[in-house]
Amino acid sequence: MVEAGGDGLADALSPRRLLSSETVYAGRIWDVRQDTFEYSAGEPPLVRDYIDHPGAVAVVVLDERERVLLINQYRHPVGMLLWEIPAGLLDVHGEAPQLAAARELAEEADLAADSWQVLTDMFNSPGSSSEAIRIFLARGVSEVPMHARHVRTDEEADMATEWVPLDEAVAAVLDGRIHNPSAVAGLLACAAASRNGYAGLRPADAPWEAHPRLRGASSGHGAGNPTTGA
Incomplete structure (x- = not known):
């Protein structure tokens, strides 16, 4: 043992x-x-x-009222509309994870953030996939100007968004009403981190040795850090 x-x-x-x-x-x-x-x-x-799998990033977006941003998106393999947090693939060569997260936040929610930290890292299904996911906490949010917004297509074209109090989102996870793995892990991690005011969270460019393609290199290698924050 x-x-x-x-x-x-x-x-x-x-x-x-x-x-x-x-x-x-x-x-x-x-x-x-x-x-x-x-x-x-x-x-x-x-x-x-x-x-x-190339890996992925996801973002728990928290506003000044302790509300989290949730996105409602159709997922064909399960045939359901799922409440999720902004997320996307690490499919841009050389792009640092924290920059990918900032890009996905802008593309999926038309938002930017001043403060970024790592909430948690996870494997989505380590018995059958190499997919590693890093979940960030983003705060100090502001809207992306209209002229700079991403044009969403396919399943993303009609996504609804909603700001939900963190405790209500966590209750939805525990009630079995939210199923997306990065949303489940991110919301629970955010609730746990909130107990001590988010102190001790890792910086946005913390090394990510668990990711099979990033072992031996800093997660920020080759790209700048969008911001630092505590």
Whole structure:
């Protein structure tokens, strides 16, 4: 049994010897890879198929009245309109996660923010996908000028937005009325962080070693930080 507590409670990198890796399906947004690897010395190799995902960012937007911004978007795989937080793929080469989050906030909600911090990091489905998600807290929001706004298309064209008190959003999560994983994790993390006034949250450009494609590099490498904040 592995015992850990306090600051010692942390997921850890545990690389295995990769024997082969190939793309078995090339998709429009992500691929499916098949890896053959040595799990332990002297044992037969294992073969695993998984979604090779670029990763994503999401944003809990908090206003001065402790309300969070929620977006209502159609998601075809589940056939539902979901209440979500602004989010998007890390699909721009070399773009730092915090800049991607600021871009998604502007594109999906026509908003900019003065203060950015990291709320939490997560894997969406680590048994079947390499998707890593970083969820930011954005405060000090203002509207993007009309001339600079993004033109939304497809499922994003008719998205509704609503400002909801944080405690009401958390209640919706606990009642099973909100299902999107980044919204669930982000709202609960925001509620937990609010208990001590959001002190101790990591800066927006904190390293993101858990992301498979960012290991060994600062999350802010190659791009500027939109802002710092506490």
